[in-house]
Amino acid sequence: MLLQKIPSLNQLVHELSRLPGIGPKTAQRLAYHILRSPNDFVQSLRDALKGVKERIHDCPLCYSFTEEESLCHFCNDPMRSTGMLCVVEDPADIERIESSGVFRGRYHVLHGAISPLDGIGPQDLKIQALLDRIAPETTTERVPVTEIILALDADLEGDTTVLYLAKILKDMNIKTSRIAHGVPIGGDIDYIDYRTLGRAIENRVQV
Amino acid sequence: MLLQKIPSLNQLVHELSRLPGIGPKTAQRLAYHILRSPNDFVQSLRDALKGVKERIHDCPLCYSFTEEESLCHFCNDPMRSTGMLCVVEDPADIERIESSGVFRGRYHVLHGAISPLDGIGPQDLKIQALLDRIAPETTTERVPVTEIILALDADLEGDTTVLYLAKILKDMNIKTSRIAHGVPIGGDIDYIDYRTLGRAIENRVQV
Numbered sequence: 001m002l003l004q005k006i007p008s009l010n011q012l013v014h015e016l017s018r019l020p021g022i023g024p025k026t027a028q029r030l031a032y033h034i035l036r037s038p039n040d041f042v043q044s045l046r047d048a049l050k051g052v053k054e055r056i057h058d059c060p061l062c063y064s065f066t067e068e069e070s071l072c073h074f075c076n077d078p079m080r081s082t083g084m085l086c087v088v089e090d091p092a093d094i095e096r097i098e099s100s101g102v103f104r105g106r107y108h109v110l111h112g113a114i115s116p117l118d119g120i121g122p123q124d125l126k127i128q129a130l131l132d133r134i135a136p137e138t139t140t141e142r143v144p145v146t147e148i149i150l151a152l153d154a155d156l157e158g159d160t161t162v163l164y165l166a167k168i169l170k171d172m173n174i175k176t177s178r179i180a181h182g183v184p185i186g187g188d189i190d191y192i193d194y195r196t197l198g199r200a201i202e203n204r205v206q207v
Numbered sequence: 208m209l210l211q212k213i214p215s216l217n218q219l220v221h222e223l224s225r226l227p228g229i230g231p232k233t234a235q236r237l238a239y240h241i242l243r244s245p246n247d248f249v250q251s252l253r254d255a256l257k258g259v260k261e262r263i264h265d266c267p268l269c270y271s272f273t274e275e276e277s278l279c280h281f282c283n284d285p286m287r288s289t290g291m292l293c294v295v296e297d298p299a300d301i302e303r304i305e306s307s308g309v310f311r312g313r314y315h316v317l318h319g320a321i322s323p324l325d326g327i328g329p330q331d332l333k334i335q336a337l338l339d340r341i342a343p344e345t346t347t348e349r350v351p352v353t354e355i356i357l358a359l360d361a362d363l364e365g366d367t368t369v370l371y372l373a374k375i376l377k378d379m380n381i382k383t384s385r386i387a388h389g390v391p392i393g394g395d396i397d398y399i400d401y402r403t404l405g406r407a408i409e410n411r412v413q414v
Contacts, residue, residue, distance in 0.1 A: 003302060005280040006272055008258035015255040018248065020240050021233065032299040033227050035259050035272060041225065042260050046253045048222040051215035052242050053249050065213055065242060073212040092239045095210060 003028070009035065061133070061140070063109040063126045064091045074107055081105045082143040087130065087150050087165070089113050089158070097151060105149075108133065113157035114164055120157075122164060130165075134174060147175040154181055210235070216242065268340065268347070270316040270333045271298045281314055288312045289350040294337065294372070295358050296320050296365070304358060312356075315340065320364035321371055327364075329371060337372075341381060354382040361388055 003010050009031055017027035034042060056065050059072035066072035074080060074094070084105030088094060094107050110125040122128075132138040134145040148169060152158035162178050169176040182200035183192050192200075210217050216238055224234035241249060263272050266279035273279035281287060281301070291312030295301060301314050317332040329335075339345040341352040355376060359365035369385050376383040389407035390399050399407075 006263060006274050008255070008262040008274060009272065012255040012259050015248075015252045019237055021236065026228065028299070028302070029228065030226055031259065032297070034256065035263060039260055041222075042256050045222045046256050048215070048219040049241065049249050049253050049256075052219050052238065053246055055215040056213060056242060065216065067213050067215060090239070092235070095235070 058109075062107050063111060063129065064094055064107055079104075082141050083146045085130075085134070085145050085148045087148060087152070089152055089161075093151060103149070105147075110152075110161070113152055113155075113161040115157045115160070125161075127165070131168065131172075134169075134172065145174065148177075150176065150178045152178070265316075269314050270318060270336065271301055271314055286311075289348050290352060291354045291356070292337075292341070292352050293356045293358050296360060296368075300358060310356070312354075317359075317368070320359055320362075320368040322364045322367070332368075334372070338375065338379075341376075341379065352381065355384075357383065357385045359385070 003013065012031045012034065013024070013027045016022055016030050017024050019027075022030070034045075055067050057067075058064070059066045059068075059075055061071055061075045064072050064074065068076070081104060084103075085108050086097060086103055086105060087108045087110060088097065089110055089112060091109050094109070097103055097107075108126070108130050110127060110130070112120055112125050114120060114122060114125065133141065134148070136144060139145070148165075150162050150165060152161050166176055166178075180203055181196060182203060183189060183196065189197065210220065219238045219241065220231070220234045223229055223237050224231050226234075229237070241252075262274050264274075265271070266273045266275075266282055268278055268282045271279050271281065275283070288311060291310075292315050293304060293310055293312060294315045294317060295304065296317055296319060298316050301316070304310055304314075315333070315337050317334060317337070319327055319332050321327060321329055321332065340348065341355070343351060346352070355372075357369050357372060359368055373383055373385075387410055388403060389410060390396060390403065396404065
């Protein structure tokens with residue numbers, strides 16, 4: 001094979017195929033494209049890779065990604081209600097929630113979910129930071145947090161984390177909710193799995 | 208949006224989405240993955256990108272990619288017939304032909320195909336180099352090239368290039384053929400377009 005005879009091309013294919021959703025064939029097509037691209041494109045791609053690792057860090061309050069000196073854009077935004085927190089697993093989830101345009105409060109990123117099978121417990125997540133943020137003794141917020149929306153994934157890890165947090169937050173007298181599960185907008189009931197449909201029926205909304 | 212507030216993440220998404228087959232959503236998913244990856248993965252990806260541009264160059268005989276000092280692996284291989292050349296558009300095509308295991312001659316890479324609409328003429332391709340390689344006065348091959356297989360794409364540009372080369376090679380008394388068009392192995396005739404099917408009937412093979 002040609003590829004095996006060109007170690008540096010082979011190496012690039014290997015590195016690219018470590019990215020999620022990039023199989024060996026796609027990696028090969030990308031590598032050949034990169035090889036044919038002008039030097040300045042490759043240079044700007046390399047600079048961009050360096051940039052994200054050097055300039056982006058966690059916001060010390062909500063643990064989302066930011067390039068700001070201290071707090072991130074959302075934590076600094078005076079137009080956002082500080083009394084309402086939306087808890088997500090990853091910073092990328094904020095992007096999705098923002099695109100819905102429905103939520104105008106602040107965020108808190110756990111950086112994962114509780115997963116005993118993978119050895120990930122509450123202490124591996126930003127859960128203590130969340131509790132410090134809402135407890136009256138330790139909070140740095142000007143307005144106390146009164147409501148928390150848990151926007152975690154609808155899988156086993158998300159469910160476990162919701163159960164864990166709900167118990168603690170109930171003891172702290174914080175109004176806690178979880179985003180609804182149900183039939184997606186535009187979804188055809190024929191194609192919805194029975195567990196989603198069961199949940200959609202349980203959580204039916206009066207019309 | 209979160210992304211717009213983090214310029215270096217936005218920049219990486221922009222660079223990634225310039226790659227073929229990577230849309231804005233995939234670029235975003237990859238960028239978030241890269242941001243969460245360990246530093247040494249990002250460093251090895253950056254090194255691999257640098258490596259392909261620095262170490263790989265065109266083989267001076269067949270114009271495929273190589274890291275060798277002078278001639279590429281195929282041009283240097285004494286087990287390959289030098290009398291037979293397979294002409295391809297891109298180095299990646301060699302990979303595909305090699306995987307068939309049928310061809311054991313040498314290659315010549317044109318680096319594209321004639322495309323008047325894109326302003327690409329014969330002088331922009333490695334066609335003169337091909338003619339120098341086979342003409343008895345200019346060749347550096349020990350054994351003269353007697354047969355050429357044109358393995359160009361089955362599109363307008365490929366067809367144009369085949370017509371152009373066939374005329375010149377005929378005048379040089381070189382046996383020239385083009386790879387066959389027809390129904391792919393495992394292909395269902397119901398799903399084959401009428402032009403391919405027409406070509407398959409024209410080029411029918413006696414059984």
